[in-house]
Amino acid sequence: QGQLVESGGGSVQAGGSLRLSCAASVSIFEINIMGWYRQAPGAERELVADMTSDGRTNYADFVKGRFTISRDITKNTVFLQMNNLDPGDTAVYHCNVQTDFNSYWGQGTQVTVSS
Numbered sequence: 001q002g003q004l005v006e007s008g009g010g011s012v013q014a015g016g017s018l019r020l021s022c023a024a025s026v027s028i029f030e031i032n033i034m035g036w037y038r039q040a041p042g043a044e045r046e047l048v049a050d051m052t053s054d055g056r057t058n059y060a061d062f063v064k065g066r067f068t069i070s071r072d073i074t075k076n077t078v079f080l081q082m083n084n085l086d087p088g089d090t091a092v093y094h095c096n097v098q099t100d101f102n103s104y105w106g107q108g109t110q111v112t113v114s115s
Helices: none
Strands: 004-007 010-013 018-024 033-039 046-052 057-059 067-072 077-082 091-098 103-105 109-114
Touching: 004 091, 018 033, 018 091, 018 109, 033 067, 033 077, 046 067, 046 077, 057 067, 077 091
Parallel strands: 010 109
Antiparallel strands: 004 018, 018 077, 033 046, 033 091, 046 057, 067 077, 091 103, 091 109
């Protein structure tokens, strides 16, 4: 209970795409928000995008029009499709799941974008 398993990070050139996945072992009935954060070296962790249980999405300004968050309810999985990646997107990306009483974090997956 409460385990998040991320996958899909890697290294790409600027302009490329990656798709991150996060499978959550949290009861779908308990989840309020599923989302993605990132943390670059020397920087604080910041919100990238999240989605409420009723499907409302929220994006950071720096990813609008480039990244898309989605989910597969049947697999309790949230995705982050990242297009037109920029070197500034280089960071460790963490999945987050929030319930009424807990906030769960994944171990993080590295995304590296070269120019």
